[in-house]
Structures are given as C-alpha cells and as structure tokens.
Amino acid sequence: GQNIDQPTEMTATEGAIVQINCTYQTSGFNGLFWYQQHAGEAPTFLSYNVLDGLEEKGRFSSFLSRSKGYSYLLLKELQMKDSASYLCAVMDSNYQLIWGAGTKLIIKP
Amino acid sequence: IAGITQAPTSQILAAGRRMTLRCTQDMRHNAMYWYRQDLGLGLRLIHYSNTAGTTGKGEVPDGYSVSRANTDDFPLTLASAVPSQTSVYFCASSDTGGSTDTQYFGPGTRLTVL
Numbered sequence: 772g773q774n775i776d777q778p779t780e781m782t783a784t785e786g787a788i789v790q791i792n793c794t795y796q797t798s799g800f801n802g803l804f805w806y807q808q809h810a811g812e813a814p815t816f817l818s819y820n821v822l823d824g825l826e827e828k829g830r831f832s833s834f835l836s837r838s839k840g841y842s843y844l845l846l847k848e849l850q851m852k853d854s855a856s857y858l859c860a861v862m863d864s865n866y867q868l869i870w871g872a873g874t875k876l877i878i879k880p
Numbered sequence: 881i882a883g884i885t886q887a888p889t890s891q892i893l894a895a896g897r898r899m900t901l902r903c904t905q906d907m908r909h910n911a912m913y914w915y916r917q918d919l920g921l922g923l924r925l926i927h928y929s930n931t932a933g934t935t936g937k938g939e940v941p942d943g944y945s946v947s948r949a950n951t952d953d954f955p956l957t958l959a960s961a962v963p964s965q966t967s968v969y970f971c972a973s974s975d976t977g978g979s980t981d982t983q984y985f986g987p988g989t990r991l992t993v994l
Contacts, residue, residue, distance in 0.1 A: 802980065858922070866978065872920055
C-alpha cells in the first residue's frame with residue numbers, strides 16, 4: 772500500500788529553526804509537495820521537489836532524497852504566524868497526490 | 881481575485897438526504913479534484929476530472945458522484961448521506977493535472993450528517 776509518514780505534532784520557539792520530516796512509500800514518484808494549512812483554512816502550496824537536493828525559498832527550504840524515500844521541510848526564523856499544520860504529499864504513478872496526515876507545528880514565544 | 885469558491889460553507893444534514901456541494905473556479909484550470917479531510921487522516925481524493933466532460937474515481941469514491949459539464953464547475957453529490965460522510969470537503973484545481981502542477985484549494989465545506 773501507499774504510505775506517507777510525518778510526526779503528528781512538533782513544538783518550537785519563536786526565532787528558532789525547525790525541521791519537519793516526511794517519509795514515503797508510494798507506487799511511483801512524480802514529485803513531492805509541501806503545503807501549509809492554518810486551522811480552519813484551506814491548504815496552501817509551499818514547495819515542490821522532484822530531484823534530489825535542497826530547494827530554498829525565503830525562510831522555508833525543502834529537501835528530497837528519492838533513494839531514501841525521505842523529505843524534510845526546514846523553517847527558519849520562526850514567527851508566530853508559522854503555527855499551522857504542514858502537509859507532505861507525493862504524486863504517484865497515476866498523477867494523484869497521496870497525502871500525509873500533517874504535522875501540527877506549535878510556536879511558543 | 882481569481883480563485884476557487886465553494887458553497888455552502890457549512891451544512892448540517894439528516895441521514896438519507898441528498899446534498900450537492902458546489903465548486904467553481906475562475907482560473908481556467910483543466911483539472912479539478914474533490915477531497916475529504918478527517919481528523920488524524922490525510923486528505924483523501926474522492927473524485928477528479930482532468931478536463932471538462934471527463935471524471936475519474938479517487939481513493940474513496942463510494943457514496944459520491946461528480947459531473948464536469950464545463951471548465952469552471954465541479955459539483956459533488958451525496959445521493960443519500962450517511963454519518964460517516966461527516967467531514968470537511970475541499971475542492972481543488974490545477975492547470976493540467978500533470979506532475980509539476982500545483983493544486984489550489986477552495987475554502988472548504990464543513991458537512992455534518994446526523
């Protein structure tokens with residue numbers, strides 16, 4: 772079966788750095804997406820990786836290792852507004868997104 | 881501002897009733913999707929459409945039907961609602977449905993079936 776694993780919840784301090792991990796087992800791989808979802812709102816796109824390596828976009832970076840079935844999202848200089856759930860999703864061989872359950876990130880002052 | 885709208889925002893429905901959730905996008909995207917989101921689970925694909933006139937089944941299609949008469953609209957119908965269909969429903973769209981496509985989500989419909 773297809774599976775996306777990520778931690779249920781993480782806590783970090785304002786101004787710090789946090790890394791959210793995602794491991795996956797899917798039938799085929801056509802890219803990995805990270806989305807941010809604030810409570811009660813829709814998911815919004817953060818990043819996309821299809822090749823191994825690090826993609827940097829401002830305070831957010833995303834890393835992919837296809838051989839290990841592993842990705843992480845790195846958030847730097849955390850702000851209170853970063854408190855949200857972060858969703859990892861893999862596009863499988865049928866071009867459908869398989870979603871993890873999300874990691875709830877709590878930022879403390 | 882371009883985007884996706886969904887209606888209603890929320891609904892309480894008696895079991896056995898028929899319900900249609902509406903979704904409209906104005907980005908001229910070819911592909912559209914319906915997901916449900918339940919606590920502790922990832923988003924699960926119900927149905928999708930890669931272009932107007934075509935639809936396909938996702939991971940959890942039972943009890944749901946869709947139609948795609950034109951590019952902009954993608955309604956989801958529950959023919960006879962059951963309590964297990966209580967969930968938050970998100971409609972999404974993407975340009976082509978291809979591998980590099982970003983999916984854009986509507987604000988969601990919170991449905992409670994009693």
